């Protein structure tokens with residue numbers, strides 16, 4: 001039993017200890033869990049304690065970020081707003097007063113708004129507060145701060161004036177309370193008519209005037225083509241009307257009429273550049289009205305708070321206005337030449353069959369004033385005292401025509417009788433290789449060579465005849481018809497311009513008479529054949545030269561009068577007397593008052609302006625175009641370049657039947673040479689008469705060299721006798737160049753030459769070679785030649801050679817230093833002058849050339865002048881021919 005109990009106890013004990021062990025373990029586990037739980041709790045608590053701190057920091061960080069971004073954005077926006085305002089109101093429209101100066105908007109550029117203060121934006125840079133006025137609208141000022149308002153008005157006006165060209169803004173003031181005191185600083189503008197005041201009671205008149213201006217501008221300037229002056233300026237680059245700003249500073253209640261007119265100006269003024277700056281008078285609500293309210297300590301533009309700028313310093317206002325007035329009083333600046341030209345892609349598009357039309361300048365309403373030449377009016381007279389812009393006008397007209405008509409449609413001939421070379425640039429020059437492709441001939445420095453004018457008129461008369469013949473052949477009468485029936489013919493219109501043409505008609509000599517006759521014929525018949533004359537003169541004398549020929553004057557129906565021109569227009573038409581500088585009265589009605597059109601002429605004659613056009617046209621020239629012939633009265637032609645000299649050549653065998661000696665250049669339009677024919681015929685000798693060594697040598701030199709060119713070596717003999725040491729270098733140069741064909745003689749040996757040649761003339765038959773005796777200053781050998789050499793004296797031999805030589809191909813080309821000396825050498829008063837078939841007179845008066853040297857009595861009309869000679873060949877000439885000796889060949 002005990003055992004069982006013992007066993008039981010031990011089993012229970014065992015079970016208990018097992019249970020205890022398990023319990024202990026569970027307890028230990030529970031303890032561990034508890035500790036872990038506590039630990040977690042503590043952690044959770046700690047963590048929970050840290051959460052609000054972190055969230056707050058993140059929130060703060062985020063807030064700070066937003067703040068910074070906001071500030072940067074405001075700064076950026078205000079910066080951009082400021083930059084935009086700067087663009088909208090550049091230069092004078094917004095510059096601070098200490099750096100302020102006028103900066104007029106360019107042509108066609110919008111003048112923009114003007115600054116009167118700044119917009120306050122907290123945290124950003126100040127933004128200019130702008131008020132649109134010119135081309136935009138009107139400004140209404142109100143509020144209790146009268147000083148503040150009084151500061152805005154001059155700022156608005158000065159900035160607007162600074163954005164326009166001088167004279168571009170005209171002010172009218174109505175200030176019944178202060179009688180203009182509010183605009184005192186602007187008073188200097190009054191001297192140039194840019195500021196006018198109307199007195200109390202004058203508001204109605206002022207408004208009526210503004211309305212009338214708007215009506216006129218709409219009707220005649222915008223003329224339905226443009227919506228506003230601003231649109232016109234943007235499209236054309238022209239601003240034909242000033243801005244008109246009326247400043248109305250208070251006054252009584254408006255009448256109904258005044259109110260009506262004011263409303264009209266508000267509604268329609270901005271498009272026509274008519275603007276109001278108003279205080280103390282209501283303006284109707286309109287999108288064009290900007291309202292500025294200035295209360296003490298609070299200024300607003302259309303509700304936006306602003307800080308107003310200080311007013312411009314009084315001295316700045318007066319100085320600026322004074323400067324503007326003086327610029328305006330000095331006259332308007334020149335209009336640009338490009339106004340007269342079509343766009344480059346439209347160059348040379350016009351057809352001249354019915355006439356030539358081109359603008360010459362701008363009319364008062366900004367419209368181009370046109371000049372036309374055709375059947376009516378056919379010819380033009382231009383007049384204006386020296387310095388009023390005649391030359392410039394000719395450039396402008398030529399340029400406007402040359403850009404429109406191709407050289408196949410239009411050719412120019414131009415002659416300038418005044419001193420100066422400005423027209424030379426139409427021809428090819430050393431400095432500038434270009435030339436005006438339409439220009440066929442330019443004559444400069446011709447004031448002493450009226451013959452050149454005559455040559456031009458003769459050339460035109462010949463062209464007129466050619467055209468009239470062609471018209472007759474095709475049974476038509478006018479150029480347009482001729483061109484229609486002969487479309488492949490070359491029938492350009494010709495415009496011949498003669499500046500200071502009175503020089504041509506001065507004097508009562510043959511030149512003047514023939515010139516007037518030719519002019520009359522050209523003026524009468526040129527009209528239908530497309531030949532147009534443009535005559536310019538600086539003073540009344542030129543016109544008076546024509547006045548004696550009413551039929552001639554009547555053809556010049558197009559008149560262009562520059563400022564102060566006299567008698568270009570009709571008798572009672574004195575429009576030219578009051579013209580401003582660089583303007584012209586254009587009148588296609590023979591100068592009658594009703595035909596007047598005033599044009600502002602652009603500057604066309606300065607080098608760059610002209611060159612740009614000429615180069616463009618030159619690059620467009622046809623391939624076969626040749627440069628204009630330049631006749632420069634001061635230039636000395638060269639034999640080697642003369643076309644007639646170049647054309648000379650020797651026959652393949654024998655001697656030329658009709659050799660010619662070229663003596664100099666003829667004054668004509670084709671640089672031809674004066675040619676002396678030397679056939680085997682009596683009298684075919686040449687005398688050069690006068691004391692001028694260089695010219696005499698030049699004539700003999702050209703004669704000898706041109707003759708030598710017609711002979712093969714060995715078929716002509718040139719005997720050169722030089723009896724004046726001054727002529728020695730020239731004569732020797734010739735001798736050397738003629739080489740084996742030349743022989744040299746001096747005063748010792750010249751008698752032998754005479755004897756040899758004189759005696760040789762008796763030999764039978766005609767020699768197979770020619771012999772030319774070139775005697776330089778032959779009269780210097782009179783002593784030696786007076787002595788007998790054999791049976792005869794040298795002078796007798798000379799006379800014999802002159803008489804018998806030509807028929808035996810022996811010709812004398814001799815220089816005598818005076819007519820009397822020649823007569824003495826040829827036998828005194830009864831000398832046989834007819835053996836001198838031709839002569840060139842240098843410094844010999846016309847009177848000395850009478851009796852037996854020249855037909856009629858009294859000799860030719862010849863007034864000696866440097867480097868000119870009068871050539872007369874009794875076999876071919878009726879009158880003498882002026883020549884220009886060729887320059888030295890070496």
Ligand SMILES: Nc1ncnc2c1ncn2[C@@H]1O[C@H](COP(=O)(O)OP(=O)(O)OP(=O)(O)O)[C@@H](O)[C@H]1O
Pocket residue numbers: 334335384385386387388389390391392393418538582583600601602603604605606
């Ligand atoms: N429309 C113009 N705009 C600007 N400048 C001009 C204009 N016309 C002329 N001028 C300038 O005035 C000056 C005189 O002009 P121009 O030589 O054409 O006068 P002119 O009447 O031909 O004088 P003159 O007969 O003495 O030569 C020149 O310097 C010229 O550049």
